[in-house]
Amino acid sequence: MIEAKEVSLRYRDGTLALNNINLTIGEGEIVYITGPSGSGKTSLLKLILGMELPTSGTVKVMGKQISGEKTEELRSLRKKIGPVFQELKLVPGRSAMENVMMGIRFLDFSRQEIKKNAADALEKVGLSHKAHSMVENLSWGEAQRVSIARAIARNPGLILADEPTGNLDHDNAINILNILTSFRQKNTSVVVATHATHLIENQKNITIIRMNQGNISIEKRGDEA
Amino acid sequence: MKNFIANLDYFFKEAKRIIFLNKLSNIFTFLGAVLILLILATVVTGWSISSRLVRMLEEEAEISAFFHEDMDENEVFALAEDLDKLDGVWNVRVVDESEAYERMEEILANDAGILELFDDNPFKAYIEIRIDPGQIDSIVETVKDYKDIDYVRDNRGVLESINDIIKGIKTVGTLIILAVSITTIIIISHMIRQGIYNNREQIKTLGFLGASRMFIGFPFICVGLLITVIAGVLASLVMMLIIHNGYLAMGGSIPFIPLPPKGNLVTGVTLVIMGVSIILGMAGSLFGLSSIKEH
Numbered sequence: 235m236i237e238a239k240e241v242s243l244r245y246r247d248g249t250l251a252l253n254n255i256n257l258t259i260g261e262g263e264i265v266y267i268t269g270p271s272g273s274g275k276t277s278l279l280k281l282i283l284g285m286e287l288p289t290s291g292t293v294k295v296m297g298k299q300i301s302g303e304k305t306e307e308l309r310s311l312r313k314k315i316g317p318v319f320q321e322l323k324l325v326p327g328r329s330a331m332e333n334v335m336m337g338i339r340f341l342d343f344s345r346q347e348i349k350k351n352a353a354d355a356l357e358k359v360g361l362s363h364k365a366h367s368m369v370e371n372l373s374w375g376e377a378q379r380v381s382i383a384r385a386i387a388r389n390p391g392l393i394l395a396d397e398p399t400g401n402l403d404h405d406n407a408i409n410i411l412n413i414l415t416s417f418r419q420k421n422t423s424v425v426v427a428t429h430a431t432h433l434i435e436n437q438k439n440i441t442i443i444r445m446n447q448g449n450i451s452i453e454k455r456g457d458e459a
Numbered sequence: 460m461k462n463f464i465a466n467l468d469y470f471f472k473e474a475k476r477i478i479f480l481n482k483l484s485n486i487f488t489f490l491g492a493v494l495i496l497l498i499l500a501t502v503v504t505g506w507s508i509s510s511r512l513v514r515m516l517e518e519e520a521e522i523s524a525f526f527h528e529d530m531d532e533n534e535v536f537a538l539a540e541d542l543d544k545l546d547g548v549w550n551v552r553v554v555d556e557s558e559a560y561e562r563m564e565e566i567l568a569n570d571a572g573i574l575e576l577f578d579d580n581p582f583k584a585y586i587e588i589r590i591d592p593g594q595i596d597s598i599v600e601t602v603k604d605y606k607d608i609d610y611v612r613d614n615r616g617v618l619e620s621i622n623d624i625i626k627g628i629k630t631v632g633t634l635i636i637l638a639v640s641i642t643t644i645i646i647i648s649h650m651i652r653q654g655i656y657n658n659r660e661q662i663k664t665l666g667f668l669g670a671s672r673m674f675i676g677f678p679f680i681c682v683g684l685l686i687t688v689i690a691g692v693l694a695s696l697v698m699m700l701i702i703h704n705g706y707l708a709m710g711g712s713i714p715f716i717p718l719p720p721k722g723n724l725v726t727g728v729t730l731v732i733m734g735v736s737i738i739l740g741m742a743g744s745l746f747g748l749s750s751i752k753e754h
């Protein structure tokens with residue numbers, strides 16, 4: 235699903251955000267990326283979504299190599315990915331419902347499917363009652379769940395979630411992680427960057443990527459953890 | 460296509476939002492477009508009136524060929540037939556002495572009495588040749604070279620000025636149309652660019668989610684089209700009023716300016732303005748859209 239080979243990312247100001255990383259993520263795999271602030275979690279997710287290009291090395295997602303030129307290929311790749319951005323990137327001036335619909339309008343859905351998928355996704359994250367509220371009036375935790383709804387409404391093959399539980403209470407956070415990991419049944423891979431290590435302590439069959447200053451260490455946890 | 464139709468209401472709503480996000484500047488863009496299209500409408504109207512005028516003048520373009528007096532009627536008609544076959548000659552007619560006399564009587568009207576001073580008819584028969592004014596030089600030369608033709612009278616000066624008028628109108632009209640097109644495309648594309656700038660975060664986000672340029676850009680194309688088409692409608696309505704009042708005011712008082720039928724003129728001008736506004740709105744939006752970068 236994801237294959238990174240000797241990938242480094244250096245930002246224009248000289249910051250080395252990722253340092254020679256090798257990484258393989260398979261179909262249906264649940265991956266948690268942890269590590270201190272500034273360790274490169276978001277940078278890694280951005281590379282996978284093609285928001286940044288590697289300074290060296292190669293990143294392949296769903297068999298396609300991420301590059302600057304093949305914009306049409308990148309676009310069709312992005313259509314299969316459900317991203318949750320750390321800063322949410324909701325579109326202000328629109329309702330929660332419209333935000334979720336906007337994220338799937340350009341996929342191959344009919345008018346009814348767009349509505350239904352969006353409504354279902356909002357229901358899953360427990361926000362049906364806020365469907366028609368403007369997103370700028372929502373609490374951060376609510377807005378966060380709208381952005382999660384937008385990511386899952388498209389039935390993605392890969393979910394990339396950056397701090398999706400950051401502002402949620404314990405129960406809501408557990409709920410969100412359960413929703414995201416439930417996509418494993420559809421063979422969807424789920425990559426979650428999070429500081430909330432306490433929430434994943436008891437999870438089984440997961441991969442944990444620990445980041446520190448652009449370096450990674452990988453722990454695969456099986457059934458018996 | 461399926462999802463294009465599924466999203467029509469979305470595109471429309473987005474277009475409305477883009478317009479209202481920058482109301483004041485868009486209102487001025489709109490007013491500017493109305494005025495510019497009104498200039499275009501004026502040019503088109505003037506063009507169609509004057510080209511009709513020119514066409515009628517062109518039909519009047521003729522030269523007179525005087526032939527040997529000792530030719531008999533059959534020879535004259537044979538000569539006329541010959542001349543009729545020349546390139547650039549539209550038609551040929553033999554005007555005999557008495558007709559020439561009558562014509563002069565008509566021209567002199569009240570002063571026709573002066574003709575009675577002559578004992579004989581002082582006018583000669585001649586061949587009247589209607590021609591394409593653009594080919595006057597070569598035709599006159601050819602006709603002169605006929606051995607039976609004594610001399611040719613042409614009103615070359617008049618014909619040349621008709622040609623100059625035609626050229627002038629075409630040049631000025633083309634320049635104005637060019638200016639109007641460029642200006643419209645620039646103001647519309649500028650407006651679109653501003654809209655794109657105001658919505659840059661949203662555009663980026665949609666890009667990260669995998670939306671195509673077409674999907675992102677379509678609301679902006681709608682905005683450009685909406686502005687120019689409504690401006691076109693308004694400009695056409697104003698022009699209609701102007702034409703209507705103009706015809707009332709002229710009311711046949713200047714009979715030598717042959718106005719085209721009002722209905723035809725209005726329909727023609729409206730069609731041209733609407734067609735041009737659609738094309739310009741499209742071009743302006745696409746031009747403005749080219750500022751959306753990939754990634």
Ligand SMILES: Nc1ncnc2c1ncn2[C@@H]1O[C@H](COP(=O)(O)OP(=O)(O)OP(=O)(O)O)[C@@H](O)[C@H]1O
Pocket residue numbers: 245246247249250251269270271272273274275276277278320
């Ligand atoms: N666009 C950028 N330009 C320059 N430096 C950047 C840019 N984005 C991130 N960085 C730097 O790269 C490093 C890694 O940042 P990144 O956002 O990946 O960290 P993170 O692990 O996601 O942190 P957090 O837990 O706070 O979200 C940081 O030192 C950050 O300052």
Ligand SMILES: [Mg+2]
Pocket residue numbers: 275276277320396
């Ligand atoms: Mg981060």
